[in-house]
Amino acid sequence: EKGGYDHFMLKEIHEQPKAISDTLTGRISEDGTKVVFDELNFPEGFAKDIDRIHILACGTSWHAGMVGKYAIEKLTRIPVDCEIASEYRYRDPIVSKNTLLIAITQSGETADTLAALRQAKEQGTRVLAITNVVGSSAAREADDVIFTWAGPEISVASTKAYTTQLTALYLFAGWLAQERGAAGAAEVPAMLTALRDMPAHAETVLETAPAIQAFAKDWSSREHAFFIGRGLDYEVSLEGSLKLKEISYMHAEAYPAGELKHGTLALIVEDIPVIALVTQDDLYEKTISNIQEVKARDAFVLALAWSGDTEIGKTVDQVIHIPKVSAFLAPILAVIPLQLLAYYASVARGNDVDNPRNLAKSVTVE
Numbered sequence: 001e002k003g004g005y006d007h008f009m010l011k012e013i014h015e016q017p018k019a020i021s022d023t024l025t026g027r028i029s030e031d032g033t034k035v036v037f038d039e040l041n042f043p044e045g046f047a048k049d050i051d052r053i054h055i056l057a058c059g060t061s062w063h064a065g066m067v068g069k070y071a072i073e074k075l076t077r078i079p080v081d082c083e084i085a086s087e088y089r090y091r092d093p094i095v096s097k098n099t100l101l102i103a104i105t106q107s108g109e110t111a112d113t114l115a116a117l118r119q120a121k122e123q124g125t126r127v128l129a130i131t132n133v134v135g136s137s138a139a140r141e142a143d144d145v146i147f148t149w150a151g152p153e154i155s156v157a158s159t160k161a162y163t164t165q166l167t168a169l170y171l172f173a174g175w176l177a178q179e180r181g182a183a184g185a186a187e188v189p190a191m192l193t194a195l196r197d198m199p200a201h202a203e204t205v206l207e208t209a210p211a212i213q214a215f216a217k218d219w220s221s222r223e224h225a226f227f228i229g230r231g232l233d234y235e236v237s238l239e240g241s242l243k244l245k246e247i248s249y250m251h252a253e254a255y256p257a258g259e260l261k262h263g264t265l266a267l268i269v270e271d272i273p274v275i276a277l278v279t280q281d282d283l284y285e286k287t288i289s290n291i292q293e294v295k296a297r298d299a300f301v302l303a304l305a306w307s308g309d310t311e312i313g314k315t316v317d318q319v320i321h322i323p324k325v326s327a328f329l330a331p332i333l334a335v336i337p338l339q340l341l342a343y344y345a346s347v348a349r350g351n352d353v354d355n356p357r358n359l360a361k362s363v364t365v366e
């Protein structure tokens with residue numbers, strides 16, 4: 001049932017090219033230029049009237065939402081908030097009939113996300129669920145549903161759910177931009193071409209596994225690690241950090257690279273592993289100078305950078321290269337080495353990878 005892999009998590013990491021491809025299937029017009037979402041039944045004019053979007057989720061799904069916020073804002077210029085469901089539901093969010101609430105939940109059964117979804121519906125807010133489980137509570141209760149076609153995710157640590165949530169969110173951002181005739185709609189055809197290449201690129205990224213495994217083995221006796229990045233690299237860092245904590249039980253923190261100097265540099269000491277994500281071209285120089293700050297304190301820096309980046313090796317100790325795509329779509333590929341890192345660190349530490357302590361796959365209690 002694990003298809004020859006030692007753990008479900010590793011199997012699911014390797015299923016990502018297919019899962020991304022399945023999530024794209026049927027959602028791109030034949031000429032490749034338009035997003036097609038036959039499943040969305042927005043009332044007449046609503047797509048144009050939306051003036052605010054709230055994204056709600058927990059854990060990994062929340063991290064996907066952070067990328068979704070970036071994508072929707074970039075392509076549609078609608079202001080988007082992305083919040084943790086257990087926080088959102090206990091405050092008094094500002095919503096109107098022109099607010100769209102997007103609930104992201106792999107299982108469709110997370111109690112806090114469902115509570116936020118129900119609260120929004122009671123207030124008359126239209127709810128779109130992005131979920132992986134047909135027939136789940138979220139799928140049944142939302143006004144609209146976009147399914148991620150990741151297939152069953154068995155390992156407690158979420159992997160292919162995240163990359164398919166990202167895929168769905170990029171598509172939705174593109175669809176909304178096209179429906180509204182937003183300026184960002186002009187970028188959608190190129191994005192769709194790039195998304196269709198993503199499964200093949202994800203296969204290439206999976207080839208980094210041996211290098212990641214060696215790094216994980218060498219560094220798995222550490223108790224602390226940092227993930228740094230700027231912009232979308234920071235959002236992906238959040239997911240890399242969660243994954244490492246969740247299954248390796250190493251303490252990890254994700255930090256916006258520019259924020260280190262406001263306190264956290266005090267924790268950067270000799271040989272502490274720092275995983276630096278360097279895929280955001282516009283922020284390249286800024287990120288490099290932040291890496292130099294941690295190198296000056298003798299951290300060990302593993303960088304995740306584009307293939308073809310021959311400069312980065314001069315600043316860091318080790319580089320993992322991923323195929324070059326647009327910085328906008330980088331998260332889909334950048335997360336994969338981080339999933340592998342958490343996986344191999346967990347294995348090296350002798351943990352029960354698929355069933356980490358204290359955690360359940362679907363959190364149906366508050």
Ligand code: F6R
Pocket residue numbers: 058059060061062104105106107108109110113156157158159242243246361362363
């Ligand atoms: C982390 C993980 C959790 C879930 C979270 C939300 O690897 O799996 O953080 O992402 O419990 O679950 P769903 O998406 O089912 O609502």
